[in-house]
Amino acid sequence: MTHQKNVTVIVGDSRKASDRLGYVWDEECRFAFHKLQIALRKLKEYKFTFLENHDVLIETLRSPAEKIDLVLNLCDEGYLNNFWLDSNIPAVLEIFGIPYTGAGPRGFVYCLDKSLMQGIAKDFGIPAPDAVFLDAKDEIGEPSFGFPVIVKPNFGCGSIGITQASVAHSPDELKASVARLREEFKDNPLFR
Secondary structure (H helix, E strand, C coil): CCCCEEEEEECCCCCCCCCCCCCCCCHHHHHHHHHHHHHHHCCCCEEEEEECCCCCHHHHHHCCCCCCCEEEECCCCCHHHCHHHCCHHHHHHHHCCCCECCCCHHHHHHHCEHHHHHHHHHHCCCCCCCCCEECCCCCCCCCCCCCCEECEECECCCCCCCCHHHEECCHHHHHHHHHHHHHHHCCCCEEC
């Protein structure tokens, strides 16, 4: 008989609130997670363990019941459902010497900062649209590259903070969009 590989799947903690804007563990998420479990358990050459309780996550990884051959890091909410702690899960896996899928800690940190990623892309010759970084107290001037522009938070993943109201076609729409995001995200910088 062939030895089964032990694969641990880490997901967000459905018992905790998420600080990702607009994200909640709803019935659709629970249904998708249940379907994922069913699909993975059909792979008989692997034994899957699912970790979603972040209160015991580090202890479970430090002293697993069985050797972990691989972690599928599917936790896009971040450690303790805090997206600022996205990089902590792969960092802990690296500390414990556990192989895993997905980006490493540095990749997560880079991806949370849109301005940084744009600078890196341009340094590597990858086309990136012109943009302006706005600190929380910066004046809102007209962009040198013209309209329309999209105003979004500089931090975060995916489309956090981006709505139809993020698209500005005029100076007045730009001011309104910046004001809306500054109110919603308080002192966090914006990117347009």
